[in-house]
Amino acid sequence: MTEQSHICGTDLPDLSKDHLTRVASLFRLLGDEGRLRLVMACLDTPQPVCCLSELTGMSQPLTSHHLRGLREARILKSNRKGKQVLYELDDHHIRHVVLDLCSHVLEECQNTGTEPECKKKPLPSKQSQPSNKPS
Numbered sequence: 001m002t003e004q005s006h007i008c009g010t011d012l013p014d015l016s017k018d019h020l021t022r023v024a025s026l027f028r029l030l031g032d033e034g035r036l037r038l039v040m041a042c043l044d045t046p047q048p049v050c051c052l053s054e055l056t057g058m059s060q061p062l063t064s065h066h067l068r069g070l071r072e073a074r075i076l077k078s079n080r081k082g083k084q085v086l087y088e089l090d091d092h093h094i095r096h097v098v099l100d101l102c103s104h105v106l107e108e109c110q111n112t113g114t115e116p117e118c119k120k121k122p123l124p125s126k127q128s129q130p131s132n133k134p135s
Contacts, residue, residue: 030098031075034058039089039098042076046086054109 015023030036037056041047047055053063067087070076077090089095 001046026073026075029069029075032066034062035070036098037065038066038070038074038087040102042088043095043098046079046081046088048084048086052087 006024030039037050041052041055047061049060049067052058052129053060054065056063058066067076067078070117071087074090075094076087078085080086
């Protein structure tokens with residue numbers, strides 16, 4: 001084995017086409033801003049649907065819809081506590097992926113200096129975005 005082949009990623013996992021499709025599906029789920037906000041809200045502590053809906057500015061039915069997809073993909077898991085269902089990250093891998101991507105974006109902002117408004121700014125909620133609905 002040459003040094004060049006080692007540098008080119010021979011340590012990468014040997015994923016089948018099905019596994020690669022699943023990885024792409026996870027990135028598609030996280031690629032939606034609303035779903036990403038839900039995942040980020042669950043990074044540190046389990047959250048009930050009502051709080052997730054409030055934190056993200058999404059309606060409770062839409063929040064529940066997104067949570068179902070995130071749970072089915074094993075990004076989030078749910079646990080019942082009394083009458084409430086709490087959502088949290090399914091495992092530490094998801095936390096690493098989300099935090100690493102956030103660090104990557106913030107690092108790019110800090111290194112280029114071209115986007116000072118993006119430094120350490122929380123993701124906007126739907127409520128803070130301008131509405132296209134006529135008044």
